[in-house]
Amino acid sequence: MPVCFGQDDFTTLVEKDKSCGSKRGLIKASQRIKDNKSRQAGLNIVSSEQRAATNFVAFHAVLTPSAIHNLGSNENIRFDRVLLNEGHGYHNQHGLFITPKPGFYLFSVTLATYYGRPFYAVLMKNGARLVSLSGNGQYSGSYLDQSSITIVTKLNAGDEVWVVHMTPVDGSILGNYYSSFTGVLLADF
8 A cells, every 4th residue: 555645744744645646645644643653652542443443432421401300319310412422331211331341430420400409419330339429509690500520440341330319309400411421441451
């Protein structure tokens, strides 16, 4: 396969691409330059093909209704809109992440109070509390209260992680993309 790019300079690449006449050649050459520079910097850039082969796992889901109301004690918060679900671990119908492969995972949860209504919620792992978050529900004009947590934990295949609303009974959480649940595999073992 002919290589149609300069040694290590993107400007040279653009100039030499005129003789190649191929936008595809330019993109492939640009990726090679980025890969070489990343290797020199000690970074490991993974292509989508490599990611699929290594079972990359990541998800990001949000609440899209304006709010969810009438949450009971110990009720799962179901983040309905899935924006990313590599590895197919997040199940929005239950608000549940089921670990597809063992490793160290990072999770982030952000919840927004619904106009003056406080909440207390917990990030759960196999029925045990990992971390808690709460919002006091203060509302001042157009300012809303949000609470966020980020945690790293070790998971085995089949482990379950979810966000559960604890109190108050008949609770509410603001949606409209203000509340989200995210997870990513950092390293497998």
